[in-house]
Amino acid sequence: MPISAPEPLLEVGGLRSGYGKIAVLHGIDLHIGAGEVVSLLGPNGAGKTTLLRAISGLLPVTAGRVRFGGADLAGGDPRAAARAGLVHVIEGHRVFTQISVTDNLLLAGYDLPRRERAERVEEALSYFPEIAAKRQDKGGALSGGQQQMLAVAQGLVQRPRLLMLDEPSAGLSPVLVDRVLGVVRALKERGTAVLLVEQLIEKALAVSDRVYALAQGHLVLEAGAGEADLPHRLERAYFGQDVPNALHA
Known part of the structure; x- marks a missing residue:
């Protein structure tokens, strides 16, 4: 008897979403396995941020399904997603500027028992020595790159099963970009799945198992991150194909 493949940790099927009457995503299908790092690439305006927001419950799903860990998340909210183990770090620096680094992290684990919350704060800080050294400083005193790391x-305080990162390298120096992407590698080794939206294609591919590409709200490519000629295929998928059919080119 053949052994069936394990169920994906995240399964998105026929997903449509947008902003009010403005449709952005047109039937997206993707999956992520436990412990897998997947990059989501595409030109500006392709729908990458919209897709992450729809998956995490920040935007309504107008059609299709979102299943995580075997449970239906479509129609839920970000708190329900986070409780299930799906954590979304949104684009930009969303930190509390008037309280300390430590208090920012304690708030991220507000629903945890006190001792466990303190342990998770220390665990999260261990990934980022630059901000661990500033744990008593206010969030607003950090540089833009340090705020992004915070x-x-x-997100790490929640110990997610899947961490969705929306352009985590934005505003970071090359050294700090490598630090953040090194954290992605460490999370993979620990068994945490990551869905990574990133403009630095070569660096994203270096830490990824697979890649999806979006253009004009359609999925136009799915490939292994190490496949030959992938940068050229990405360029063709973005700009050189009839968008709805490019995935099958």
Whole structure:
């Protein structure tokens, strides 16, 4: 008797979403396995941020399904997603500027028992020595890059099964970009899945198992991150194909 493949950790099927009457996503299908790092690439305006927001419950799903860990998340909210183990670090620096780094992280784990929350704060800080050294400083005293690192650390406090990162390298120096992407590698080794939206294609592919590409709200490519000629295929998928059919080119 053949052994069936394990159920994906995240399964998205026929997903449509947008902003009010403005449709952005047109039937997206993707999956992510436990412990897998997947990059979501595409030109500006392709729908990458919209897709992450629809998956995490920040935007309504107008059609299709979102299943996580075997449970239906479509129609839920970000708190329900986070409780299930799906954590979304949104684009930009979303930290509390008037309280300390430590308090920012404690708030991220507000629903945990006190001792466990303190342990998770220390665990999250261990990934980022630059902000661990500033744990008593206010969030507003951090540089833009350090605030971005703090935002990622806030997501780590939840010990997610799947961490969705929306352009975590934005505003970071090359050294700090490598630090954040090194955290992605460490999470993979620990068995945490990551869905990564990133403009630095080569760096994203270096930490990923697979890649999806979006253009004009359609999925136009799915490939292994190490496949030959992938940068050229991405360019063709973005700009050189009839968008709805490019996935099958």
